[in-house]
Amino acid sequence: MPGPFSGLSVKIIATIIVVILAVEIVIYLPSAANFRQSWLNDRLRVGVVAARVLDAVPDAMNLPRMLTDRLLTSAGALAIVYRREGQSQLIELENVTMPREAVTVDLRQRDPASLILGALETLVLGSNRTLRIVGEEDGMPDRVIEVLMPEAPLRRELLLYSRNLFFLSLILAIITSAVLYVFVSRILIAPIRRLTGNMVEFSEAPENAALIVTPSDRRDEIGIMERELAAMESDIYSMLRQRRHLADLGLAVAKINHDLRNTLTSAQLLSDQVANLDDPKVQRLAPRLVLSIDKAIGFAQSVLDYGRQSATPPRPVPVDLHLLLDEAAFDAGLVGHPSIRWTNHVPDAVSISADPDQFARIFDNLLKNAREALEAVGGKVEAPQVEVTLAETPDWLTLSVTDNGPGLPPRARENLFVAFEGSAKAGGTGLGLAIARELTEAHGGKLSFVDQPLGTRFDVTLPRSIRIA
Ligand SMILES: Nc1ncnc2c1ncn2[C@@H]1O[C@H](COP(=O)(O)OP(=O)(O)O)[C@@H](O)[C@H]1O
Ligand SMILES: [Mg+2]
Structure with missing residues (x-):
């Protein structure tokens, strides 16, 4: 018996957790991209405010240093560039060496794939890069703002955001799978376990x-x-x-x-x-x-x-078929019968591998039935006779026992081959055909009744391999 944490239940819990985590990853990518995009937008907006200020003063170059530095630090920026109608203005932090290269992030491009890619890049490469955030003032495509700033703070916040999201999803996955598990185990696993337990118990003591x-x-x-x-x-x-x-x-x-x-x-x-x-x-x-x-x-x-x-299973030895059939006919009382003619059409020197006693008993029963049927109708049948013939195909060997008697009575037909049921005559046991059938099958063959207009015919069909000469 599987314990409470093996078999089905473990498979179910594991599957649920894996599925939930997979779903979380699919959800995580766009939400991380979104987080980064809005973070960058916030910075740009500070840049826009700064640009408005620059716009308002006639001589931007001569603004007090303190004011511009405060503007820049509040945006976390190293420099802000404002372009409009062909001219541009720049404010930058004092006493800071400007980085030689910067990665451009154009906030005007918004296709999801590049947003997700950008977020992943920030996570992997973002610790030392400088960003050039490019965007426009709301609804005014001809006024372009650029904010130059280090990427590290963005990366730090994105990592923090991801970590929180991860723990949140983990807690979610655990709670969901726990709830599902309780549900599934009460509705499915417990009854299944009850049934399997019962099956095992019952199969050990089915009585x-x-x-x-x-x-x-x-x-x-x-x-x-x-x-x-x-x-x-x-x-x-x-x-x-x-x-x-x-x-x-x-x-x-x-x-x-x-x-x-x-x-x-x-x-x-x-x-x-x-x-x-x-x-x-x-x-x-x-x-x-x-x-x-x-x-x-x-x-x-x-x-x-x-x-x-x-x-007893048959013990096969080489047997001469013609001789064996003659002996069976003798036992069945056909050899030397006063009125019935017995003909054995099986050629001499056909040898098969069979249990002689059991094989003879098949034909003893068939021939005895034929004799009894012919005797029962007395003189009503002209030239009563019983014969056995041999036919061969590449796969099969068929011995047919035929008589020209009255044919099978209906009662016998209905229970053909059924022990104790098949007899249609006084004092019959109904065992003869059942025994003959069983013994034929024990030799790998089959016994069948062949319906024909006159008389009765039974075919004993045996696998060809039984013949040895
Ligand atoms: N060659 C046959 N001709 C006519 N009836 C037959 C023949 N062989 C069998 N039967 C019928 O089938 C019945 C069943 O035969 P069998 O199983 O040998 O039982 P039993 O001979 O003890 O009655 C017989 O009672 C008989 O009515
Ligand atoms: Mg019989």
Whole structure:
């Protein structure tokens, strides 16, 4: 869990401060330029006052020294020049050596870029320069005033102004981010932290229903998140519980089934002996008894197989395909069948890499279904037959099991491949196709039902790489 000063909150505070400072810099540049411009204007205005005085007296050259010096020092100026109608007048401080060069600042130029540039220059270069401030008397472009003065005082005041502004913005940034932080953390971070904490806790113990988050009644995105998380967690909770129940049930069924099969096996021994008795009544009933018990044992056995087979992954070895299919047909009762013709079209000497038991069981189930379907319709099908063919593409190897029986009944179609559901015949488990499908998939292939007008066809499609010769 991130602490209070890591993760999201720190990112938010840092971002807010950086953004505010960036905004402050953008604001600072023009305001520093403005500060410098008005400072320079003030000086110029003193120059204008001095010029008016010069204008008023007939003989400016002979003004008392004391007066001109006071005029100049009050403006912080070294000298003032006043030009009008082609003539100019100059007053300057006494006993001061005039600097040899000066930087001209023309206050008549007012474009923002050069104002900002001027302010930056003052800050960087302004400690030793002398300025020649040039401007005009208000609204009279033909009367030009020049004030000569050192730049250092301007720089000092501009620095002071900048420092104050900097501290002010810093305080502003801190206050703003603090306020925003409190706001954001109460509205966003705290609920997010609650949700992440809950997710971590729940994922550690998803079977504990007490850990499912209780959503608040917020209507925003956080509220949606809370409600969705709560729904998801309760889904996971019930799914887990259901799975555990199913696993328990499966275990119980397997146990019962196991005992049942053993009991039935002893009953089978008994019924075999009973069948050998000479009593004609017994002779009449015994075959049905034997048949029912056989069926029950088959049922118990296939349920046991289903539970067992999914547990072991296939162990592939080289297998001769033609031979394997013939053996499966034998197990399915097709080889030597009195009425059904079995044809194995797979060529000799095709070898694949497969688990022989599991692979044979796929076809055992498919072929047995075909035989049972054909037997069920009895003599209604002319020349009943079951065949298997092999087709190859560069990527796939397809084995098709086809019969000319009655076709899949609708009930079987609806639950095709679903264990315990797919059976459409008395005494069927509905496991055959489910097992065949699972085993095909375990070999990297897929089992599909191919709809056709007559009979039934199932395709076992396997990756081409399974073939080794
Ligand atoms: N070749 C086939 N011809 C007609 N119906 C078939 C064929 N194969 C399967 N079925 C139908 O599909 C159902 C499901 O088969 P399966 O999963 O093997 O279960 P089960 O054989 O125990 O009933 C069967 O009950 C049968 O109705
Ligand atoms: Mg079957």
